[in-house]
Amino acid sequence: MRIPFTSWVFLIPICSIFLSFCIFVEAGQCLDSQKSLLVQLKNDLTFSPAATSKKIAQWDQTSDCCFWSGVNCSDGYVTGLDLTNESISGDLSSLFNFQNLQNLSLAYNNFSGSQIPSEFEKLTNLRYLNLTNAGFAGQIPIEISRLTRLVSLDLSADVFLGATPLKLEDPNLNMLVQNLSELIELQLDGVNISARGNEWCRALSSSLQNLRVLSLSNCYLSGPIDSNLLKLQYLSIIRLDNNKLSTPVPDFFANFRQLTSLRLSFSGLTGTFPGKIFQVQTLEILDLSNNVLLHGRLPDFPQNGSLRTLFLSNTNFSGTLSDSISNLIKLSRIDLSNCNFSGSLPHSMANLTKLLFLDMSSNSFNGPIPSFSMAKNLTQINLSHNDLIGQITSTSWEELQYLVSLDLRYNSLNGSIPASLFSLPLLQKLQLSNNQFSGQLNQVFNFSSHLLDTLDLSSNNLDGPIPTPVFELQGLKLLSLSSNNFNGSLQLNVIQRLRNLSSLDLSYNSLLVEYNGNDGINSSLSSFPNITTLKLASSKLKKFPDFLKNQSKL
Numbered sequence: 001m002r003i004p005f006t007s008w009v010f011l012i013p014i015c016s017i018f019l020s021f022c023i024f025v026e027a028g029q030c031l032d033s034q035k036s037l038l039v040q041l042k043n044d045l046t047f048s049p050a051a052t053s054k055k056i057a058q059w060d061q062t063s064d065c066c067f068w069s070g071v072n073c074s075d076g077y078v079t080g081l082d083l084t085n086e087s088i089s090g091d092l093s094s095l096f097n098f099q100n101l102q103n104l105s106l107a108y109n110n111f112s113g114s115q116i117p118s119e120f121e122k123l124t125n126l127r128y129l130n131l132t133n134a135g136f137a138g139q140i141p142i143e144i145s146r147l148t149r150l151v152s153l154d155l156s157a158d159v160f161l162g163a164t165p166l167k168l169e170d171p172n173l174n175m176l177v178q179n180l181s182e183l184i185e186l187q188l189d190g191v192n193i194s195a196r197g198n199e200w201c202r203a204l205s206s207s208l209q210n211l212r213v214l215s216l217s218n219c220y221l222s223g224p225i226d227s228n229l230l231k232l233q234y235l236s237i238i239r240l241d242n243n244k245l246s247t248p249v250p251d252f253f254a255n256f257r258q259l260t261s262l263r264l265s266f267s268g269l270t271g272t273f274p275g276k277i278f279q280v281q282t283l284e285i286l287d288l289s290n291n292v293l294l295h296g297r298l299p300d301f302p303q304n305g306s307l308r309t310l311f312l313s314n315t316n317f318s319g320t321l322s323d324s325i326s327n328l329i330k331l332s333r334i335d336l337s338n339c340n341f342s343g344s345l346p347h348s349m350a351n352l353t354k355l356l357f358l359d360m361s362s363n364s365f366n367g368p369i370p371s372f373s374m375a376k377n378l379t380q381i382n383l384s385h386n387d388l389i390g391q392i393t394s395t396s397w398e399e400l401q402y403l404v405s406l407d408l409r410y411n412s413l414n415g416s417i418p419a420s421l422f423s424l425p426l427l428q429k430l431q432l433s434n435n436q437f438s439g440q441l442n443q444v445f446n447f448s449s450h451l452l453d454t455l456d457l458s459s460n461n462l463d464g465p466i467p468t469p470v471f472e473l474q475g476l477k478l479l480s481l482s483s484n485n486f487n488g489s490l491q492l493n494v495i496q497r498l499r500n501l502s503s504l505d506l507s508y509n510s511l512l513v514e515y516n517g518n519d520g521i522n523s524s525l526s527s528f529p530n531i532t533t534l535k536l537a538s539s540k541l542k543k544f545p546d547f548l549k550n551q552s553k554l
């Protein structure tokens with residue numbers, strides 16, 4: 001907010017009368033010695049030529065250094081330095097003069113492959129240390145273990161950024177955390193810990209009684225998971241994805257009183273997943289996906305469940321979904337794809353109003369599809385590759401104004417295709433192939449899904465003519481209407497309007513496909529879209545469409 005000039009005039013005398021008060025509220029008042037240290041730091045650091053520093057570049061030596069971007073002070077001493085994403089590399093030694101530092105972030109910098117400096121031990125007041133994706137590599141030095149006031153330590157690295165990992169061999173995890181008893185948050189994702197068996201559980205549980213956040217994905221950890229871990233009674237967020245645990249999930253996970261997030265995808269889990277864990281009242285996120293040897297069943301869900309995200313895809317979970325799923329009133333993302341579920345989809349799913357993402361594809365679900373009309377913010381529905389039957393009219397599709405993708409392929413659905421599906425404003429993919437849908441599409445009067453890029457209605461029992469407004473869906477890249485009973489004649493020239501079309505399949509219908517080549521001058525030939533796949537088998541084609549001569553990508 002801009003303070004008007006008149007109020008400044010008013011403020012100054014008040015300020016001088018209550019001078020001591022003014023100094024008291026002032027967070028600044030940088031000490032000269034601290035300012036020179038910051039200037040020295042700025043001069044010593046190297047900035048990658050490729051990128052520019054955003055905060056340090058603004059440090060203006062004529063102003064109070066406590067107000068410099070990324071700097072926090074207390075009593076004139078620098079207590080916080082946030083140098084995240086400044087393209088820094090090179091010499092850090094002047095950093096270690098800031099004896100009062102409590103918060104330090106060097107996250108997302110470019111210390112390409114150099115070791116974490118052992119001088120960190122000089123920063124004895126550090127409480128928050130964040131070196132995530134800073135580019136450090138090699139052994140984590142023992143000196144980090146002497147920062148006994150640390151509350152939060154983040155040394156994680158994104159393996160996808162192609163970084164060489166940090167490792168914890170000597171010192172090992174046990175030595176690193178032994179004296180860090182105040183830690184609340186520990187993130188070592190991507191660090192090669194490779195502790196044998198359950199050593200890592202023992203190391204953590206004997207030292208970190210206050211831990212709430214434990215993030216150890218991609219750490220080359222193995223199992224088993226030791227029950228000692230339960231000593232960490234405040235654990236709320238547990239991430240162990242992408243490890244080689246090769247072990248069952250112990251049921252004591254259900255005893256963490258404050259558990260909100262449990263992520264165990266791609267961890268080689270085996271055995272039966274304890275149903276009790278689904279019933280933990282505080283649990284909001286559960287991700288067990290991509291553990292093909294893990295089996296289990298979904299239990300009855302208690303009332304007032306907190307689950308928002310439930311990912312079980314690519315596991316061997318089986319059994320049915322109970323009506324009590326509607327007790328998960330906060331459920332917004334559910335992915336049960338590629339499991340062994342069966343039985344019908346409970347009607348009560350209609351009460352899951354917070355759903356945003358639903359994928360139950362590639363199971364053996366049968367029976368009709370429940371209504372999703374009340375889940376007004378749904379963006380994706382995938383129920384393909386199941387044994388679902390009946391009509392899809394229980395949902396008032398026009399209610400789902402945010403729907404981006406609807407995939408119901410490979411079921412036994414029948415009845416007509418609701419006209420409202422073709423006028424959803426954000427719809428990009430409509431895939432209904434390999435069902436028994438019937439009726440005529442020319443009942444649809446409003447083709448206004450202008451973002452639609454994929455329309456696949458193949459292998460159904462649709463008949464009647466193909467309504468020409470379909471060719472006004474200008475976003476179409478893939479259009480497949482094959483293996484139906486469409487009849488009447490179709491002027492192939494209509495596809496000229498579909499600038500992005502790359503795949504067109506009209507084969508195996510009762511269509512008379514015509515082509516008007518009379519205006520076949522070169523300019524209009526090149527105005528056809530660049531097609532990679534064109535299928536017109538069994539289309540009573542009379543004249544070879546000469547625009548194909550110009551199709552180099554076909």
Ligand SMILES: *[C@@H]1O[C@H](CO)[C@@H](O)[C@H](O)[C@H]1NC(C)=O
Pocket residue numbers: 048049050051087089110112
């Ligand atoms: C990091 O540094 C290397 C060379 O040391 C340079 O090639 C690369 O562009 C830098 N990356 C960024 C994001 O500045």
Ligand SMILES: *[C@@H]1O[C@H](CO)[C@@H](O)[C@H](O)[C@H]1NC(C)=O
Pocket residue numbers: 072079080102103128
């Ligand atoms: C350190 O960071 C924490 C969390 O962001 C913040 O609450 C605290 O005020 C910061 N302390 C200083 C000295 O900047």
Ligand SMILES: *[C@@H]1O[C@H](CO)[C@@H](O)[C@H](O)[C@H]1NC(C)=O
Pocket residue numbers: 070071072079080081082103104105
């Ligand atoms: C500086 O203080 C602000 C306000 O307390 C806090 O949000 C921020 O995280 C602190 N920055 C550092 C680097 O500690």
Ligand SMILES: *[C@@H]1O[C@H](CO)[C@@H](O)[C@H](O)[C@H]1NC(C)=O
Pocket residue numbers: 085108
């Ligand atoms: C770092 O800064 C660049 C350029 O400003 C930005 O594109 C990028 O998203 C930032 N990365 C992070 C992790 O903040």
Ligand SMILES: *[C@@H]1O[C@H](CO)[C@@H](O)[C@H](O)[C@H]1NC(C)=O
Pocket residue numbers: 084105107130131132152153154185187
């Ligand atoms: C470390 O910094 C990154 C980038 O600002 C942030 O995303 C991450 O949450 C921080 N880690 C901790 C433990 O606060």
Ligand SMILES: *[C@@H]1O[C@H](CO)[C@@H](O)[C@H](O)[C@H]1NC(C)=O
Pocket residue numbers: 145146175176178179
């Ligand atoms: C932890 O502290 C104890 C007592 O100060 C000390 O004997 C031990 O060597 C320390 N451990 C590590 C790994 O530094």
Ligand SMILES: *[C@@H]1O[C@H](CO)[C@@H](O)[C@H](O)[C@H]1NC(C)=O
Pocket residue numbers: 165167169192193194220
């Ligand atoms: C992780 O560390 C172990 C033991 O030091 C080593 O054998 C293994 O090759 C390392 N893995 C990677 C990917 O660096």
Ligand SMILES: *[C@@H]1O[C@H](CO)[C@@H](O)[C@H](O)[C@H]1NC(C)=O
Pocket residue numbers: 292293295316318340
């Ligand atoms: C999946 O579970 C079924 C029993 O529900 C079992 O027959 C099958 O072998 C399991 N598959 C795997 C890969 O474990």
Ligand SMILES: *[C@@H]1O[C@H](CO)[C@@H](O)[C@H](O)[C@H]1NC(C)=O
Pocket residue numbers: 303304
């Ligand atoms: C669910 O929450 C409501 C309101 O917070 C509460 O009145 C009710 O007792 C709770 N029910 C159960 C079974 O915990």
Ligand SMILES: *[C@@H]1O[C@H](CO)[C@@H](O)[C@H](O)[C@H]1NC(C)=O
Pocket residue numbers: 326347348349350351
């Ligand atoms: C949805 O919840 C209401 C209120 O709890 C209940 O009366 C109704 O039967 C539920 N609908 C379905 C389809 O289960």
Ligand SMILES: *[C@@H]1O[C@H](CO)[C@@H](O)[C@H](O)[C@H]1NC(C)=O
Pocket residue numbers: 353354374375376377
């Ligand atoms: C849909 O999202 C909007 C905006 O985030 C929110 O206000 C609304 O309550 C949501 N609707 C439902 C049914 O959750």
Ligand SMILES: *[C@@H]1O[C@H](CO)[C@@H](O)[C@H](O)[C@H]1NC(C)=O
Pocket residue numbers: 499500526527528529530
């Ligand atoms: C087809 O490709 C040619 C050559 O790459 C290009 O000039 C033409 O504009 C493209 N046509 C369309 C409709 O994108």
